[in-house]
Amino acid sequence: MRSGTAIGRVRGLGSAKSGTHHWLNQRLTAGSNFLLVVWLLISILRQPSFDYAAMHLWLSNPWAAIPMVLLVASIFYHMRLGLQVVIEDYEQDQNRVALLVVMNLFVFTIAAIAIFSILKIAFGAAA
Amino acid sequence: MAARNTARPLSPHLQIWKWGPNMLVSILHRATGTGMATVGAALLVWFLAAVAAGPESYATFRDVFTVQSGGLNIIGYVVGIGLTACLFQHMANGIRHLFMDVGAGFELKSNKLQAQATMIFAVVMTVAFWLYLGIK
Ligand code: HEM
Ligand code: HEM
Numbered sequence: 729m730r731s732g733t734a735i736g737r738v739r740g741l742g743s744a745k746s747g748t749h750h751w752l753n754q755r756l757t758a759g760s761n762f763l764l765v766v767w768l769l770i771s772i773l774r775q776p777s778f779d780y781a782a783m784h785l786w787l788s789n790p791w792a793a794i795p796m797v798l799l800v801a802s803i804f805y806h807m808r809l810g811l812q813v814v815i816e817d818y819e820q821d822q823n824r825v826a827l828l829v830v831m832n833l834f835v836f837t838i839a840a841i842a843i844f845s846i847l848k849i850a851f852g853a854a855a
Numbered sequence: 856m857a858a859r860n861t862a863r864p865l866s867p868h869l870q871i872w873k874w875g876p877n878m879l880v881s882i883l884h885r886a887t888g889t890g891m892a893t894v895g896a897a898l899l900v901w902f903l904a905a906v907a908a909g910p911e912s913y914a915t916f917r918d919v920f921t922v923q924s925g926g927l928n929i930i931g932y933v934v935g936i937g938l939t940a941c942l943f944q945h946m947a948n949g950i951r952h953l954f955m956d957v958g959a960g961f962e963l964k965s966n967k968l969q970a971q972a973t974m975i976f977a978v979v980m981t982v983a984f985w986l987y988l989g990i991k
Contacts, residue, residue, distance in 0.1 A: 755953060759953075761949075762946060762949070762950070765942065769939075769984065772988075773988060778925075779917075780917075783906045787906060796903075800899075807891070807892035807896060810889075814888075841904055845908075
């Protein structure tokens with residue numbers, strides 16, 4: 729247990745115990761999302777073509793692969809926090825728990841697939 | 856939450872309130888966020904996985920959204936324009952949120968104006984984005 733006064737230990741926790749942390753991370757990822765999404769939109773506008781060769785070439789460059797991994801991490805974390813709030817607002821009891829579990833499985837699974845795919849392209853493993 | 860105490864009244868729901876831009880962008884923020892988190896995220900992952908898996912997989916992905924010549928088909932336009940519109944709306948209102956989070960912009964008039972501005976921003980940026988893609 730941390731030392732400090734009783735009030736110091738509970739300050740900022742709120743009734744849900746971790747609400748402030750959740751709230752703050754949603755704001756911080758809002759900021760990083762903004763930067764990364766602007767990068768993505770400009771990158772899309774600058775593509776010469778959207779055929780396979782162009783897309784593969786684009787993502788095999790570290791200057792695209794690294795921001796893309798960051799984009800997936802930032803957006804998926806933000807979206808996991810956001811979807812949690814939406815589910816908590818509309819669902820109660822067992823349904824709420826079940827949906828939160830399903831939502832987490834969804835987010836972590838597609839995040840893993842996304843990051844694996846980017847790295848596979850970037851590291852140039854044969855298809 | 857425990858079962859609702861039926862002796863207590865429910866708070867008025869959506870149909871009771873007069874619609875205004877503030878509540879519209881509030882509900883749009885939720886709708887666009889949830890839409891991007893499901894449809895948008897799934898499509899981004901499908902795109903990345905298809906490029907990673909090779910030319911044939913990417914062709915399958917691309918076929919769904921394009922016509923033979925490579926231009927977008929109806930699905931491509933609906934999904935593409937829909938997602939960019941969602942993104943610009945959520946982006947503008949998300950930034951508005953960050954200002955409100957530090958306590959700014961709650962005066963009735965300016966709050967309403969900002970809400971309207973997020974929707975104008977979303978429409979203008981979506982149109983500009985697709986015009987640029989189209990003519991470049
Ligand atoms: C452009 C950058 C973005 C900014 C500035 C931003 C900002 C925000 C902010 C401030 C919130 C909190 C709203 C509240 O507390 O009511 C939020 C919620 C949310 N965001 Fe974003 N966001 C961005 C991108 C995204 C993306 C790309 C997605 C999905 C893939 C997303 C999904 C969500 C979801 C699901 C919520 C919860 C909605 C709710 O509770 O009603 N956001 N966003
Ligand atoms: C038609 C009118 C309304 C709409 C469209 C609406 C929409 C929303 C949405 C989308 C959210 C989640 C986004 C956010 O947290 O900012 C929200 C949160 C909330 N709403 Fe509403 N709402 C309406 C009316 C009301 C009314 C009349 C009350 C109270 C009497 C109310 C109380 C709340 C509360 C307490 C939250 C949670 C705020 C938070 O978590 O920070 N809403 N509303």
